[in-house]
Amino acid sequence: MSPFVCTPLIPDTPLLPRKPRFKRATAIRCRAAPAPGDAALRAFRVHHVAGHSLAANPALLPALAACARLLTAAAEAEQIHALLVKSGLPSSVSGVYASTSLARVYARLGRLGDARKVFDGMPERTLVSWNVLLDGLVRAGDLDAAWEMFVEMPERNVSSWNTVMAGFVRHGWAQEAVELFTEMTEVYGLTPDETTMVGFVSAVRSLGLLGFGRSAHGYITRREFSLDGALGVALINMYTRCGCMGAAYQCFSSVISKNVEHWTSVIGGFAAHGHSEMALKLFAEMRQLGVKPNGVTFVAVLNACSHGGLVDEGFRYFNLMRGMGIRPLIQHYGCLVDLFGRAGFLEEAFNLASSLPEEQGFVMWSSLLAACQTHGNVDMAEVAAQKLADTEPSHGSSYVLLSNAYARAGQWDDLKRTRSRMEEHRVVKKPGLSWIEVDGSVHSFVTADKLHTESKDIYHMLEDLKLNLMSAGSKPETFDLPEV
């Protein structure tokens, strides 16, 4: 295959005309003379070409910072590294900044071995150098190694704690992140800064600890931390995940300088909770104010359309996105499949889903399977369930969704067969969990469990609620399930 042809992540479907490719000549010219796109890299080159020594090049550290930020400038970083080695700068004491910055570039590129080599070669290390390496381990997902390093570091500051905490949250260790916060503040008496609060709020968001989230918000307000950056986004997201759209919107409104992520978070929140009109109204407002949406914003917008049954609008937004030069990803196509499926256009949903790469299709086929259940198409449900099982064979939800579809269609023999196949393959469906936080402790429940210490009182309360609902005229939807 020609190196000049980009392989699209998603194969184009008839819906989506193929994008024009770059002209061959343009690609060759770019390759022959790669001009650094970043201002700092350009400045570095200007000084270097003018014959300035590395130590006298004011753009050295900004250029390395750019390499760390861009993640596409590995070649430039290597060139600067070579120049540093040649100049002898990294081994001099004044080179501690350059070496730390260089180690950071490799750490950010995921080249931990190279980062470690630079670090090991440093005659003098600062706490920042340690934190850079710590961050590299955290980003690579080697949390055990990161923890080991964190414990053994000669000293630690708030940044070290923040680095580990953010890493824990990013890799799903939210509970550990909360514990880390408690230890940092209560045992070590350190004062949290804005970054600490971003990590903490993100952790309590993952765990659904609304009470902790509210306390954190209070603390943030008292400290007069700005909500203009990541902190505002984290707070909006925390309220959204806890189902408090009122608080999320209030928080959003209090952000003075709103960026695309603030807008995306609040739009995504309203979309997820079924308030499609509000989500789309906010999207229009955002554009009117000149904030440019990104691919994630469009996931939120398309989600609003699918939850609101707005098929035509969904396609209009999808085309708008492509018109803005944003390449659709599997999430966007997933929204379209969901949009078709929920609205009952099962054939269209199926055709679109079938045209996409299978390995990323788990969520998409689940949504289609759910749509087949809703609209009573058992034949298609069987195919979708098979696709799901192909993607993740040990996942129980495909069997459960399929048996639900059989139940809805009254095909009890097929339902029995599916359940026995599940047993044969020893597939266990992980039960969905609900939880509620009362006075700082989290109480979790699965369907029909009696493990909670106050289980008896809870079931009494449920009975009361049920009676109240019935007397108010509510009728539950029931099926006559046979013994399986």
Added chain:
DNA sequence: TTAGGGTTAG
């Protein structure tokens, strides 16, 4: 002059 932060399809 070098470190740590946020949004994504069921």
